[in-house]
Amino acid sequence: MTFKVLIENTDEVFGCSEGQHILSAMAKMGKKGIPSGCHGGGCGVCKVKINQGAFSSKKMSRAHVSADEEKAGYALACRIFPETDITLHVIGKLQKRF
Amino acid sequence: MGVLRISHVNIRVLDMEASLHHYINVVGMKKVHEDKQGNVYLKCWDEWDKYSLILTEADKAGINHIGYKVESDEDLDRFKKRISDYGIHVDDIERGALDSVGRALRFNIPSGHEMYLYAEKDYVGTDVGTVNPEPWPDGLVGAGVHWLDHALLMSEFDLENGVNKVEENTKFMVDVLDFYLVEQILVGPEGNQQLATWLSVSNTPHDIAFVGGPINGLHHIAFFMDSWDDVLKAADVMGKNKVKIDVTPQRHGVTRGYTIYFFDPSGNRCETFGGLGYLAQRDRPVTTWTEDQIGSGIFYHTGELNEAFTTVYT
Ligand code: FES
Numbered sequence A: 001m002t003f004k005v006l007i008e009n010t011d012e013v014f015g016c017s018e019g020q021h022i023l024s025a026m027a028k029m030g031k032k033g034i035p036s037g038c039h040g041g042g043c044g045v046c047k048v049k050i051n052q053g054a055f056s057s058k059k060m061s062r063a064h065v066s067a068d069e070e071k072a073g074y075a076l077a078c079r080i081f082p083e084t085d086i087t088l089h090v091i092g093k094l095q096k097r098f
Numbered sequence B: 001m002g003v004l005r006i007s008h009v010n011i012r013v014l015d016m017e018a019s020l021h022h023y024i025n026v027v028g029m030k031k032v033h034e035d036k037q038g039n040v041y042l043k044c045w046d047e048w049d050k051y052s053l054i055l056t057e058a059d060k061a062g063i064n065h066i067g068y069k070v071e072s073d074e075d076l077d078r079f080k081k082r083i084s085d086y087g088i089h090v091d092d093i094e095r096g097a098l099d100s101v102g103r104a105l106r107f108n109i110p111s112g113h114e115m116y117l118y119a120e121k122d123y124v125g126t127d128v129g130t131v132n133p134e135p136w137p138d139g140l141v142g143a144g145v146h147w148l149d150h151a152l153l154m155s156e157f158d159l160e161n162g163v164n165k166v167e168e169n170t171k172f173m174v175d176v177l178d179f180y181l182v183e184q185i186l187v188g189p190e191g192n193q194q195l196a197t198w199l200s201v202s203n204t205p206h207d208i209a210f211v212g213g214p215i216n217g218l219h220h221i222a223f224f225m226d227s228w229d230d231v232l233k234a235a236d237v238m239g240k241n242k243v244k245i246d247v248t249p250q251r252h253g254v255t256r257g258y259t260i261y262f263f264d265p266s267g268n269r270c271e272t273f274g275g276l277g278y279l280a281q282r283d284r285p286v287t288t289w290t291e292d293q294i295g296s297g298i299f300y301h302t303g304e305l306n307e308a309f310t311t312v313y314t
């Protein structure tokens, strides 16, 4: 089963198969809409807000997504496994300091 | 006399089972102990002290503390005085408070990272022993790294607001703990601000490093390997295990090391650091990299800093 993921900020669409996290699906397609970092839920750069769709998730660092935020649909794209088509908004960014 | 080497790091992980798979089957360490709180202790085959990594399950990734071994108990007395004379609070911790470790000093370096010094940790021996040893043991798993080599700590850096914890940490490590500066990256309008420093207390190009970033954290922990071939094989192991690689095998300009940056399952960055680089000496002149050549300093072949290098860390 493959689900469609839409990134609102960039209008990018890509497929994500069952059991694959959104960030890995995006990176494998060579797309860049969501900042890609550690792929382990630790660094926070891939933070998104899920506006539509159902998903399951793995543990994400509380330094980047609080319990309240998680309830409101905020998540780390590398910890999210779609169960339906997904529409999301990118929150995280790679901030270059030098 | 003084500090001998990095002895262990205690890092936080989100998922213990996935982390054990990573550090045992990919990195090639062995589990040696688990304490009552569920912390897991691991060591590399070529290390003789009981452990070099403590994994603590938590709700965020990153580093809890870093430990350095000193030569003798008198060193602890001496460092205790020097640290407190420097204006930093230091706790004198009883034997056993850190698992399998003797009396220890606990304090925070200027950036706030917690550090321990101690003279004793339980001896268990390397996997090849000390009498007529083989060059390497049978049954090595994954990358089969030799030992924990160094750590790089991200330290707050905000020149506009006059904050440079890289410089403060460096001064503390040199003035108080007798480390010496080996390499540095200088930036800023005058080209005199330490954005990054590599310090040694032995003869390896770095026993600790600091890089400036928006907030404190852990940039990476690194494990030693002999050669470029070992580094290539380690990358194959990572490919097989679907490990997220940050930078594929590459040479660092700084320290000349052969490197792979990769992430553990909680997003903590690890490195396999191959080769000695060069023999660091206290009287070796300090190497400086300028702001316009940072890319080559970090990734010598491409000469380009990848965006994730200073942004992605735990
Ligand atoms: S990429 Fe680091 S938390 Fe997702």
Ligand SMILES: [Fe+2]
Pocket: B150, B152, B220, B222, B271, B273
């Ligand atoms: Fe390193």
